Amino acid sequence: MSATKPTLAHVAARAGVSISTASLAFSESGPIASATRERVLAAAEELGYRGPSALGRQLRSGRTGIVGVVFGDALRRTFRDPVSISVLDGVTRTLGERGLGVLLMPGGTHYDSPDGMNPLLETAAVDAAIMLWGGHSSDPVYKILHERGIPVTICEGAEVEGSPTVSVRDREGSRAITQHLLDSGHTRIAVATLPLGGGFGPGLVSDYDIDAPDLPYWYPSHRRLRGVYDAGVTPVAIWSTQGSLVEEGQIAATNLLNPANYVDASQVPTAIVAQSDLLAAGVVQGARQLGLRVPEDVSVVGFDGVDLPWLGDDKLTTVDQPLAIKGEILAEVTIDLINGNVGAPIVLDTAVVNGTTSGPAPRR
Template sequence: MSSDRPTLADVAAAAGVSVSTASLAFSGAGPIAAATRERVIRAAEEMDYAGPNPLGRQLRSGRSGIVGVVVGDALRRSFRDPVAVQMLDGLVRTLGPLGLGVLLIPGSGSAEQRGVDPLVETAAMDVAAIIWGGTVENPNLMALRRRGIPTVVVEGQAVDDVAAIGIDDRAGTAAIGRHLLELGHRRIATVTLPFNEMGRAGLVDEDRIASLSWEITRRRIEGVRDAGIVPVATWEAPASLVEHGTDAGRALLSGPDRPTAILAQSDLLASGVVLAARELGLRVPEDVSIAGFDGLDLPWLAPDQLTSVVQPLAEKGAAVGHAIEALLEGRVPPPVMLPVSLRLGTTTGPAPA
């Protein structure tokens, strides 16, 4: 044996085959008889040989086996968001059988600085996926295209040579807006997702809305308008977290001319508004109706269940995985638009007299 640690050459010699034949036995590819493969595997087991060096295999194939997933928010916040976790779970479950691993990269670049995480520029990856916030000018997308890395954009802006996965959130937001109008609400406020990578907290005006760059936020604002609603106030949250919804709720519900309904662009934001309403002594939905988006199961909000737009989170992650598979085969798959549905809960009711 050539060293204390067995090599593929050692296994090939023990099995009486060439090194190339032994390599085929481990890869499962190429013309090799079943009996020969079994002889190689048996020799490897007897020698306690785990298999060819994966780095060498990657170099020979020209692939890393890695999918770079650029998350549109800080990772520490994304892992507190069930929407992100459930979608990533659906993605990983799809990639596993394909023999692909995931490299998570924070989407830390700002629209003003055009900066990207160094991993976007240098990390080995076969395909990339940008989760949320993608636009044509997105610095991460621009960097990946410069490198020639096939890319999937999730809930972003469609680009000709980029795979696109989205949900019909504009129509879903319009549906929940019409639901509030049918209940008699006319003083309706909205709490939005961030407008860009540098999201901030506070009321926004039309100039601020016109400058937003995150497509997911834009579509849901447009959905409110499609329903025929002109919000009495629009509050931008810096991230989809409960505490930011609570801040928004306190601000919107503390004045004398408070809205009778608040439509939030995520369930975590909406649940924070519910907590703020309780804190202020307001009854939900008798004094104020609150609706969200995502369709999350939030048992800690009991006895309330949010009226919400349900999106297929695991299915969306799986759709991203299938798009990645197509890109690896050299195809740009057609855009995928997944449907959403309205779920009525206990947090919306008739407008107070």
């Protein structure tokens, strides 16, 4: 064989078929006999032909083979979060098994573009996009993608016509873990929330209206907070954090457990519901820095069910959600979306997992 790189024409000639027939053999579609396909593939192997150009396939199909994943924050923070990593693992693994690649796109508003948005949202060639944490019809990220005609899957956001949604029963999970604390005798319960948005926080929230309409961009935070109220608990205090970070949990603990922030020291909580496991881990550390024992003096519960081996002997009492499965489902419904099929909303179950960071309410 010559040093010339083999082409589809060379393969067709070796197999004794037309170029169009050889092309059909590689595309695995169209009216072609199995014996003919095998003859073409055998000829390709003999010649060292690897298959049609990926770029050529893209040009012919009008598809890129790439799915954009919009994660809404700085990459360095996303990759500190085991929740994001677990979901991304499920997404990328499932898409990869179907021959699709992933382009990570921060969706924040700190860029030098005219609207402050990531320029990739305007220019990236993708077949579809997954908004990893929230989204709604008036979200600027969604609007950019929608105006470009890019189909969008939304994770933990609002239902939007034409966009499949995947979420978990976090309101029910939050209610269940609050009930767990009530069953242990706790009556003074505080909450460390993920960002609430809508003018709330960061800091103490003094005027939260449980009956107010949902703020669409911050659905998970409000759903989880309302789950606490669903259990019949009015929190003694609510601290809105700036994000799911251990240090934010430490700040929350310092404030929620400070007697100076209460009219009467007897109002200081004996339990704190944190809206993520990273926040809960920070609350545990913050409580101990104040000289409090966990769970003897204060119980701490989280949300997510992630593995945090660096907590040592502590095992968080938490709400487990199927993170990797969520990522796999996000990928599957996005593949369906690329093929023109919009599925019904998918909501996944959660479950309380008892750990070592919660116990009976202290007698004081």
